[in-house]
Amino acid sequence: MARMPGAIWRPVVNVHPKGTRERRGLALHVQAGNNSPFGWFNNPASQASSDFWVSKKGVIEQYVNTGTDYAWAQAAGNPYYASVETEGHPSEPLTAEQIEGVAKIYAWGHGEFGWPFAVVNSTTKHGLTYHGAGGSSWGGHAACPGDLRKGQRSTIVDRAQVLAGGSAPATKKVSLKHIIAAVTADTKGAQGHTTYKAEALICEQALYAEGLLAKKWVDGSLGTSFVTGYGKWQRSKAGGSYSGKAADGVPGRDSLARLGARHGFTVTA
Numbered sequence: 001m002a003r004m005p006g007a008i009w010r011p012v013v014n015v016h017p018k019g020t021r022e023r024r025g026l027a028l029h030v031q032a033g034n035n036s037p038f039g040w041f042n043n044p045a046s047q048a049s050s051d052f053w054v055s056k057k058g059v060i061e062q063y064v065n066t067g068t069d070y071a072w073a074q075a076a077g078n079p080y081y082a083s084v085e086t087e088g089h090p091s092e093p094l095t096a097e098q099i100e101g102v103a104k105i106y107a108w109g110h111g112e113f114g115w116p117f118a119v120v121n122s123t124t125k126h127g128l129t130y131h132g133a134g135g136s137s138w139g140g141h142a143a144c145p146g147d148l149r150k151g152q153r154s155t156i157v158d159r160a161q162v163l164a165g166g167s168a169p170a171t172k173k174v175s176l177k178h179i180i181a182a183v184t185a186d187t188k189g190a191q192g193h194t195t196y197k198a199e200a201l202i203c204e205q206a207l208y209a210e211g212l213l214a215k216k217w218v219d220g221s222l223g224t225s226f227v228t229g230y231g232k233w234q235r236s237k238a239g240g241s242y243s244g245k246a247a248d249g250v251p252g253r254d255s256l257a258r259l260g261a262r263h264g265f266t267v268t269a
Helices: 096-113 131-138 153-163 176-188 197-209 224-237 253-263
Strands: 025-028 052-054 060-062 081-086 127-130 172-175 265-268
Touching: 025 096, 025 131, 052 096, 060 096, 081 096, 096 153, 127 131, 127 153, 172 176, 172 197, 176 197, 176 224, 176 253, 197 224, 197 253, 224 253, 253 265
Parallel strands: 025 081, 025 127, 052 081, 172 265
Antiparallel strands: 052 060
């Protein structure tokens, strides 16, 4: 009987007792709604449940004895992967508290079942996968949990590794001087012009994960789309206190460091 310490235990009727065949890892889901799904999961008519749920504030609820019984979350994937629903919608990234909550679950699963610290897009490999990877055999939910949350899985796994007592993964580094130079050059250059492409991609991927940059503009060119998205980050996400020149879409040390803290990179001179 595997119940996670720190999770609120709320057993539901929608469960397959002693049905687990393998303990390959964890599948990430999105609730497509808000508030605890306990009532829905405890209703036989819903034919739905999950192992865990994590709220936007990081509250963790557990509904089945993970690793022994399985929840009704991902059809053919249920006997092989545990499942975690996350509060919110596919158009919203996971909050910092949700990332921490899912990381706690994954760190616990690593110690309990040996889940490896790996991001996988698979129905057979061991690690942190996602609902949509299973296609029709997993219920045909291609948009679950959404590109934003899928893109945050590496951050979850990295944090889980630290929580489990392992060494922190090597931190990516971004030079503020290089990023400012890239914005200056790329916005004036031809479409797709790149300056410091590798560092630019790190920043673009972070903005994309925040829902502030379209995927097609994650190309290593810090042009006008990046500047627009970064301005939104400065005004609405990075503390909410930036305005005027401090919110002109050109990264400053403080706003870039805040972005890096959320997405696993540090800022150098």
